[in-house]
Amino acid sequence: MKGLVLAAGKGTRLRPLTYTRPKPVIRVAGKPIIHYAIENLLEAGVDRVGIVVSPATMTDVSAACNGLGDSLGITIEYIVQQEPQGLAHAVAVARDWLAGDDFVLYLGDNLFGRGIRPFVTAFNESRPQGVVALARVADPRQFGVAEVEDGEIRRLVEKPEVPPSDLAVAGVYVFTPEIHEVIAGLEPSDRGEYEITDAIQGLIDRGGRVMGLPIEGWWKDTGRAEDLLDANRLLLGGIARRVDGEVSDSRLVGRVVIEAGARVTGSTVIGPALIAAGSLVENAFVGPFTSVGPEAEVRNSEVEYSIIADRAVVDGVETRLQECVIGVGARVASRRGLPKAHRLVLGDESRVEIG
Template identity: 35%
Template sequence: MKAVILAAGKGTRMGPLTENRPKVMLQIANRPILEHIIIAMKAAGIREVLIVVGYLKEKIINHFKDGSAFGVKIEYIEQQAQRGTADAIGVAGKYIDGRFLVTNGDVIAGIPDIKKIITEKGDAVLAAKKVISPQEYGILFVNGKKVEKLVEKPRESTSDLANAGIYVFEPSVFDVIDKTVPSPRGEYEITDSIQAMIDSGKKVNYSPLEKWHDIGFPWHILEANEIMLKGGEDIQWEIRGEVEHYATLQGNVAAGKGTIVRNGAYITGPVIIGNNCDIGPNCYIRPGTSIGNNVRIGNAVEVKNSIIMDGTHIGHLSYVGDSIIGEKCNFGAGTKVANLRHDDRTVLVELGGRRFDSGRRKLGVIMGDNVHTGINSMFNVGATVAGGAHIDPGEFIRGKLLAKR
């Protein structure tokens, strides 16, 4: 069975994190989202993968190449314009000659879940997951295993089964896609194609998921990172670098080649550290933290439950909590990130001109690449900072910082 991964989109709700990379290349536990998907597919027995690319496609192609390093054969298909999920699947039609798996590039399911869905019967099979807030998802209304209706983000719902963005189709779906008309927002939606199949009497079933990470917003990356580090999936908890005698490592900690953990560093796992990093002396790295390659975490720095991307330097006397920091950022001494509201309410974040409730009591800064902070600069809860921004010494950033200064 072949698999099609939809990876053409930018991910506009990721704010500054997708200025220089597609959403599917954002890292969780030091691996791109797309890599987690491919690893799970391979483990489920899939060896041929078609990736539908678009925005910054070279980032994907340069990382995965022909797929041989990941044990699969990868081909790339470009979606010239972002015209919806049905259109994205449709461009893969000439490469498909049998029953096939489709997954959105921003959802991660468990290996047993993928093994199960590819064995299910039907003209189409939809993966589904029970959710607490049905109004935020496309919802399946079912009778036994049979899907009877799909409703997008219902205001009120008697069903809590969300469409998980993972499907199995027969090649006949391409005939239905060809007849699909644009939705009110002007896109060709695969859910409309599936509803047309249901209305015409085709057999459409669902397969429940046990594990599902739906990466829609930046804080979902943090949540998935926490869970994956705790579960330890696909992580080799090895120290391949050097740990000085008076450094302390507790719990699951991984450190890559060329990394040095200096005296006085105190690391409480689960924590993963990439290659060629310089950690310490006298720093504190707390659980749920993923640190990329070539990162410097210096003296009297505390990092908690955060993702620090490649090449970033947090030199000394700084605090970073519940945050995502882009590549090649440089923090001046005393840079501090607030991650908890005084009123103990959930943190609001501005993305794409709209404010979203993260649902999290603790959320720090979402920072793009190549940001420089002056000494004693501060970031309020839920702040977002565009790539390339320069923060003045002592400046307090709240809300959204757009301009490069």
């Protein structure tokens, strides 16, 4: 069985963060989102992974995954989709690479708290034409929605105005090669895309059996800044205390990770929190559910429940920053007294002065 990870999308819902880098490479709890997908595939028994990229995302995705295959002992290959035209189109582009094998289709910006092994196991044990991960959501209109009877999907509708259920199609699917023939006969949807929900419905209409399996634990489609922060919270909630970096004149409380090469001086860090390699926390307060990325700096400031990305700088912000996503290379500085609170979502390389 192979794994097909999709990382060609534009991530428009997460702009401005995605103007300069694709969503799957954004770090959450210290790692690019796509790393969790590849690790979950390996844990489920998949050791050959194809990543579908666009010309615009190829450089960033390949850089984020550089060396990952060797460290995990898996093969990673890249398949270029010249223009994203839907999930089913991505599968069609990868058809030659898939070469008639069963495969897991994994959306590269999705996170699963307990991995994906149950979906692969159900597929291998029952041998249906497909297994689809399902999650109950408050507003199904933003998702593909399934009608399920006795564990099997009877009907799928893509982003319906009047949803037939609250069961959303989540970001993992397992298919036999039969899906390729269905995709080959698809017409574009009203959105102009080749929908994977239409392909699954085509399997069902042909008499194929498609299982709908509820997700165990939490699931995050990281489409908004709020989703990134919540995923960061959930993942940091599972870390164990580890101090490999340099700590001086500081207080570390609870489950705190200080990676090798990081420096914490004159500061308080309350876990769960992660301070990545090469970063600096100086005369600062870092509160729970905060991750500070590689080579980032937090100086003379207070921050909690936030993501500070690679090379970002927070300097001299006197009032605590909360629920912030600070992009790669961004800088937040203060020149004088501040209002009581600030909430920021900054794109990469941006600059903000709060006065």
